[in-house]
Every structure is written in structure tokens, then in C-alpha cells.
Amino acid sequence: MLRRIWNRAEFAASSAWQNFWRNATVSVAGLLIVWVVLLALGSLLLGLHSLDEVVNVEKSRASVISIFLADSTPLSSAMDFKAHLERDPRVSAVTFVTKDQAMEKFRQMPALSPEVVESLGTNPLPASLDVTVHDIRDLAAIDKEVRASPLVDKSPATNYEPSVIDKIILLARVAGIAGLVLIIALTALSIFIIMLTIRTAIYLRRKEIEVMKLVGATDWFVRWPFILEGIMTGGAGAILAVAIVGFGYRPAVQNLQSVLIFVPFFYDPNFLRVVLAAMLAFGMFLGVFGSYLGVRRFLHQ
Amino acid sequence: MVSTMVSDATPLITFQNVSKTYPNGTEALREVSLDVPRQDFVFLVGPSGAGKSTLVRLLIREERATTGKIFVDGQELGRLKRRQLPHLRRKIGIVFQDFKLLPNLTVFQNVGFAVRVTDGELRHLKPKVEEVLSIVGLDGKEKKFPDELSGGEQQRVAIARALVHDPKIFLADEPTGNLDPATSWEILQLLLQINARGTTVLMATHNREIVDVMRRRVIAIESGRIARDEDAGGYHAQANLESR
Numbered sequence: 177m178l179r180r181i182w183n184r185a186e187f188a189a190s191s192a193w194q195n196f197w198r199n200a201t202v203s204v205a206g207l208l209i210v211w212v213v214l215l216a217l218g219s220l221l222l223g224l225h226s227l228d229e230v231v232n233v234e235k236s237r238a239s240v241i242s243i244f245l246a247d248s249t250p251l252s253s254a255m256d257f258k259a260h261l262e263r264d265p266r267v268s269a270v271t272f273v274t275k276d277q278a279m280e281k282f283r284q285m286p287a288l289s290p291e292v293v294e295s296l297g298t299n300p301l302p303a304s305l306d307v308t309v310h311d312i313r314d315l316a317a318i319d320k321e322v323r324a325s326p327l328v329d330k331s332p333a334t335n336y337e338p339s340v341i342d343k344i345i346l347l348a349r350v351a352g353i354a355g356l357v358l359i360i361a362l363t364a365l366s367i368f369i370i371m372l373t374i375r376t377a378i379y380l381r382r383k384e385i386e387v388m389k390l391v392g393a394t395d396w397f398v399r400w401p402f403i404l405e406g407i408m409t410g411g412a413g414a415i416l417a418v419a420i421v422g423f424g425y426r427p428a429v430q431n432l433q434s435v436l437i438f439v440p441f442f443y444d445p446n447f448l449r450v451v452l453a454a455m456l457a458f459g460m461f462l463g464v465f466g467s468y469l470g471v472r473r474f475l476h477q
Numbered sequence: 478m479v480s481t482m483v484s485d486a487t488p489l490i491t492f493q494n495v496s497k498t499y500p501n502g503t504e505a506l507r508e509v510s511l512d513v514p515r516q517d518f519v520f521l522v523g524p525s526g527a528g529k530s531t532l533v534r535l536l537i538r539e540e541r542a543t544t545g546k547i548f549v550d551g552q553e554l555g556r557l558k559r560r561q562l563p564h565l566r567r568k569i570g571i572v573f574q575d576f577k578l579l580p581n582l583t584v585f586q587n588v589g590f591a592v593r594v595t596d597g598e599l600r601h602l603k604p605k606v607e608e609v610l611s612i613v614g615l616d617g618k619e620k621k622f623p624d625e626l627s628g629g630e631q632q633r634v635a636i637a638r639a640l641v642h643d644p645k646i647f648l649a650d651e652p653t654g655n656l657d658p659a660t661s662w663e664i665l666q667l668l669l670q671i672n673a674r675g676t677t678v679l680m681a682t683h684n685r686e687i688v689d690v691m692r693r694r695v696i697a698i699e700s701g702r703i704a705r706d707e708d709a710g711g712y713h714a715q716a717n718l719e720s721r
């Protein structure tokens with residue numbers, strides 16, 4: 177029994193291997209296209225995941241609005257203003273940040289070198305009231321109201337910037353749709369090319385297949401080498417793509433972090449593992465499905 | 478007919494009013510009925526296009542009968558499921574005019590191929606291949622490739638391959654079509670020997686000399702109909718022979 181299984185496996189594997197190299201050009205084309213599809217898939221998933229995290233961070237940041245106070249504002253007026261805001265039902269908390277505290281925060285920003293900070297001379301940063309709201313949709317109204325107060329600095333009055341999040345969400349959506357369309361097109365192409373590879377292999381082996389049928393080989397015995405060839409093609413493309421994405425993800429994130437210092441990009445190894453597994457599975461699927469289509473029409477006499 | 482009822486008395490092959498019309502409309506066989514008992518030796522003759530190869534293809538169910546029933550060893554071929562075909566084909570050894578050997582395999586590998594691809598008992602592969610090669614008289618040529626052999630030797634390899642499953646039926650579709658008269662006789666001797674060992678042999682042929690000398694059962698087909706079915710027959714009908 178074991179010998180029989182070994183015989184089958186050995187026969188299928190050696191035929192598949194021969195098939196792959198016999199029409200190497202088409203086979204390699206199939207492998208490369210699977211590789212490209214999976215690279216696109218992996219990059220898209222990781223990219224969208226990063227944007228998603230950026231959006232989440234920005235959203236939590238966005239429920240806070242800093243109202244900058246003019247340097248001339250007396251502390252008592254500032255405290256009255258704070259109390260006034262705290263009575264507002266839309267507001268959940270208000271924190272007073274002095275000029276010194278603002279400077280301290282500024283110093284701690286990771287991307288700033290100490291020289292830049294020293295070169296500022298006297299502290300140019302305003303004191304502020306950091307208002308946290310229950311619902312970020314109320315921010316626009318609060319922003320409008322506080323701008324009317326004489327206590328508020330005029331340049332700028334607040335840090336309210338409604339469009340940033342919307343822009344990121346839009347970017348994620350456009351990138352997602354474009355990537356999806358690209359991946360669907362490449363998927364169809366790769367299945368087609370693998371199918372072509374298998375049909376070429378079947379054509380090259382037509383004599384052997386004829387003999388196999390005459391002497392009483394089962395359909396599956398005839399099919400296995402070709403299915404295996406598809407799995408090999410898809411699997412090889414997948415392994416190459418997994419290696420590149422697996423080793424390239426961390427350097428890519430680090431690069432982005434150093435270029436876009438204010439955007440919170442993260443390295444997420446758990447999500448990476450999921451993506452790599454998905455890529456491997458999808459590569460195998462492309463191979464199996466392509467070769468199934470190649471085998472189905474052509475081995476049914 | 479149920480297979481448990483199959484006895485030596487029931488014919489190994491039965492055609493009941495079998496017609497075959499190809500999808501393009503060609504009527505290759507019309508209302509063919511015949512019985513072939515076990516261990517029979519039958520020549521299938523008739524002009525080109527008469528339907529001999531079609532009959533052979535129906536027997537291994539490479540084609541299905543359009544109407545009528547065909548029984549092989551008690552099984553009705555029309556009822557066989559696709560996954561049962563390998564078992565039918567292992568009961569039938571078949572050779573053709575063009576040998577159908579695989580050029581990149583040696584003699585030994587060509588014959589062993591039939592065992593390997595049918596999940597045969599690998600422990601017995603080597604002794605079995607040696608046995609059938611010695612039946613066809615090719616001992617010592619195991620390592621040769623087909624293009625190193627004469628036509629007659631290549632046909633012997635094909636016959637050896639057809640014998641590895643100990644078939645009940647041996648089909649030969651113009652096995653001597655590519656061979657010279659002397660070699661044709663050698664191949665025929667081999668088929669007679671296979672028949673003598675208990676295998677039913679059906680040979681489609683245009684070789685008049687062999688048919689006339691052998692005086693075996695002859696089924697003549699013309700335009701898809703059985704024109705003649707006689708024991709100890711000749712290539713042409715008796716009247717023709719006498720008028721010569």
C-alpha cells in the first residue's frame with residue numbers, strides 16, 4: 177500500500193517536474209505572474225492596514241481641539257473660559273496647557289533635533305485649552321464659537337483641521353478599489369496563463385495519455401501530474417512573493433516613518449503573519465484552479 | 478445479465494443490434510449482432526471504412542453505441558460509469574498498426590509503464606515484465622529504445638505491454654499493417670500462441686493471405702453491416718474464391 181502511494185506520488189512528481197521544464201517559458205511566465213499578483217495582494221493588504229491604523233489614531237486625536245490663547249490673556253480669564261467650556265454638554269473634558277507645558281511637549285516630538293528647539297530662542301508657543309468632545313461631529317460648531325472670544329489667539333486660533341481624516345479615508349478607499357481591480361485582473365490573467373501551461377503540457381504528453389487510457393489508468397492518475405504542476409507553479413510564485421514581503425515589510429515601514437514623521441505608521445507582525453499565510457494560500461489556489469481548468473476540458477475524451 | 482450468472486457458456490463478447498452514428502452523421506455500424514465465445518479467434522475483415530476500427534473502439538468504450546447493447550464479460554458497456562472504464566480496459570489488451578510505444582522509454586519501461594500507471598503490484602513488476610517479454614521473444618532487448626528496434630520487434634513490445642494485465646480479450650487492429658509478409662506471419666504466430674493460452678483474440682486485418690491460410694472464424698463487415706460470419710472462412714466469400 178505504501179509502495180503504491182509512493183509510486184503514484186513519484187510518478188506525478190517526476191512528470192510534473194518534467195512538464196515544468198519542458199515548456200519552461202510558459203511555466204516561468206505562470207510563476208512570475210503569480211508572483212506579481214501575490215506581491216500586489218500583500219502590499220495592498222499591508223498598505224490598507226497601515227492607513228486604517230493611521231485613520232484610527234487621527235480619529236482619537238481629532239476628538240481633541242486645542243484652543244490657543246493670546247499671550248496677553250490673564251490666568252483668571254482663562255480659568256473662567258475653561259469653566260464656561262466645561263459647562264457645555266457637548267464637552268467631556270478641558271485641560272489647561274501652559275506655555276511651558278506646550279514647549280515641553282514640543283521638545284518631546286521624536287523627529288525634532290535639539291538644535292531646532294534651541295534655535296527658537298524665547299518660547300513662541302501659546303498656552304491652550306485642550307477640549308475633548310463626546311462626538312467629533314460637534315467640533316466644527318465649537319471651533320466656530322470659540323473663535324469669536326477675545327481671549328483667543330488669532331494666528332492660529334485653534335488646531336481644528338477637518339479635512340485631514342477625510343483625505344486619508346478617501347486615499348484608503350481609492351487605493352483599495354484600484355488595488356482590488358488590479359488584483360482581480362492579474363488573478364484572471366494568472367489563472368489563464370497557468371491553464372495555458374497545463375494545456376501545453378497535456379499536448380506534449382498526448383501520446384503518453386493515450387497509452388495510459390488504453391491500458392486502464394484512472395482519470396485521477398492521468399490528472400494528478402498536471403494538477404501538481406499547477407500547485408508547483410503557484411507555490412513557487414507564492415514562496416518568492418512571501419519571502420520578499422516578509423523581509424521587506426519592516427524596512428519599508430521604517431523608511432516611511434523617517435520620511436513622513438508626523439504620520440503614525442506601525443509595524444504589525446501579527447497582521448504580517450496573516451497576510452503571508454493568505455498569500456501562500458492564494459498562490460496555491462491560483463495553481464490548483466488554473467490547472468483544474470486546464471485539465472477539465474482536455475482530459476475528458 | 479448479472480455478472481454472477483456468467484459462466485463459461487455465456488459468450489465473452491455480445492453485440493445486440495448495435496448501431497454507431499458519429500456526431501458528423503456517418504453511420505459506421507448498422508444493426509450489428511454477434512457473439513464471441515471464450516477462447517475464440519476471430520478475423521474481422523472488410524474494405525476500408527467498413528467499420529472494423531469502430532467496432533474495436535466500441536469494445537473498449539472509447540466510443541459509445543448509438544443504439545443496441547454490447548456485453549463484455551457479462552457487463553453491459555452502456556451502463557458502465559466513467560470510473561469503471563479502467564477496469565474494463567485492464568481486461569482487454571489492445572495493439573494497433575502504429576504500435577503506440579513511448580519513444581523516450583526503453584522496452585522494459587514501455588511494458589512496465591502499463592503496470593505503473595494502473596497502480597499494479599510493483600513487487601511483481603520486474604518478473605511480470607520479464608515474463609511477457611519472453612512470451613513475445615524479446616528477452617535481452619529490455620534496455621533498447623523503440624527506434625533501435627525493427628517494426629516487428631516494436632509490435633512485439635506493444636503486444637507484451639498489452640499482456641501485462643493478463644487480459645481476457647486481445648484486440649489487434651491491423652497489427653501487421655506496417656510489416657512485411659514474413660514478419661506478419663511471426664506476429665500472427667504470436668497471436669495464435671496467446672489464443673492457445675486461453676485469451677480470446679479479435680484481429681481486424683486487410684491481410685488476405687493470412688486469413689485465407691488460417692481458416693479461422695471470419696466476420697466480414699461491409700458498409701457497417703455484417704456481410705458474413707463463418708467458421709473456417711476466407712478473406713472473400715466462398716463464391717468468390719471458387720470463381721477464381
Ligand SMILES: Nc1ncnc2c1ncn2[C@@H]1O[C@H](COP(=O)(O)OP(=O)(O)OP(=O)(O)O)[C@@H](O)[C@H]1O
Nearest residue numbers: 499500501503505524525526527528529530531532
Ligand atoms: N471519429 C470519427 N468521426 C466521424 N466519422 C468517423 C470517425 N471514425 C471513423 N469514422 C467513419 O466511420 C466509418 C468507419 O470507419 P472505421 O475506421 O471504423 O473503418 P475501418 O473498417 O476501420 O477502415 P480501415 O480498414 O480503413 O481502417 C468511416 O466512414 C469513417 O470515415
Ligand SMILES: [Mg+2]
Nearest residue numbers: 529530531650
Ligand atoms: Mg481501421
